[in-house]
Amino acid sequence: MNKKEKDFYFKKIILGKLATNCYILGCHQTKEAVVIDPAEESITLLEIIKENRFQLKYIINTHGHADHIGGNKILKEKYLAKLLVHMLDEEMLIDPKKNYSFYTGLPIQSPPPDDYLEEGMSLFFGNYHLFIIHTPGHSPGSVSLKLDNMIFTGDTLFKDGIGRTDLPGGSMSDIKRSIKEKLFIFDGSCSVFPGHGPATTINQEVQNNPWLK
Numbered sequence: 001m002n003k004k005e006k007d008f009y010f011k012k013i014i015l016g017k018l019a020t021n022c023y024i025l026g027c028h029q030t031k032e033a034v035v036i037d038p039a040e041e042s043i044t045l046l047e048i049i050k051e052n053r054f055q056l057k058y059i060i061n062t063h064g065h066a067d068h069i070g071g072n073k074i075l076k077e078k079y080l081a082k083l084l085v086h087m088l089d090e091e092m093l094i095d096p097k098k099n100y101s102f103y104t105g106l107p108i109q110s111p112p113p114d115d116y117l118e119e120g121m122s123l124f125f126g127n128y129h130l131f132i133i134h135t136p137g138h139s140p141g142s143v144s145l146k147l148d149n150m151i152f153t154g155d156t157l158f159k160d161g162i163g164r165t166d167l168p169g170g171s172m173s174d175i176k177r178s179i180k181e182k183l184f185i186f187d188g189s190c191s192v193f194p195g196h197g198p199a200t201t202i203n204q205e206v207q208n209n210p211w212l213k
Contacts, residue, residue: 007127010150011048012193015039018067021195023152026054027126034058034125035081036145036152037195038071045071046078056081057125060117061110062154062195063142064092065167066101072110082114084123086134089141090116100167117143133182137175138163144183151202152193157183159192159200162211179205179212 009026016039026033033054056079092099096107119134155163188203
């Protein structure tokens with residue numbers, strides 16, 4: 001897919017105190033769209049959906065930590081969209097202690113998921129689809145999402161970094177295995193869009209990421 005196609009919509013907005021990357025993907029022809037990691041309630045996000053006349057089909061959480069789920073509730077209230085997360089992170093959505101927002105004094109409780117993300121499944125929206133890759137390590141249920149030459153890695157892989165593994169459920173060995181065996185297998189030209197920070201490519205991270213040498 002050529003990302004310059006007029007039919008395809010792609011937008012990143014940065015939300016929340018931890019500067020989470022929220023991604024909006026849409027198909028202009030059918031008006032179906034998905035939101036990846038809505039970190040908080042956002043007027044900007046709602047305006048993007050409204051201005052493009054999108055029908056929100058999926059709300060996708062790459063994992064269940066608070067800084068990736070804070071906007072789930074308002075999106076579920078406004079749209080007939082399915083909220084999706086991996087089964088292993090399900091409890092984080094509804095338990096502020098497990099998503100760690102409880103300890104900040106501002107507890108976040110998302111609605112429960114409507115369905116689960118699973119390794120190898122595809123999510124279709126309009127003329128496009130996201131391929132689900134289970135990439136545990138940052139959390140047990142962390143996933144990455146691939147759309148042609150674009151990979152959305154949540155907090156698994158960053159530019160010159162990887163997700164933290166010191167929280168309960170994290171694993172350094174698992175996150176390195178996920179990256180090397182499930183992400184680095186793709187063409188080096190694939191663009192990587194992480195949950196925080198700037199975009200990168202698979203080739204750049206294979207060659208330069210100090211955590212993965």
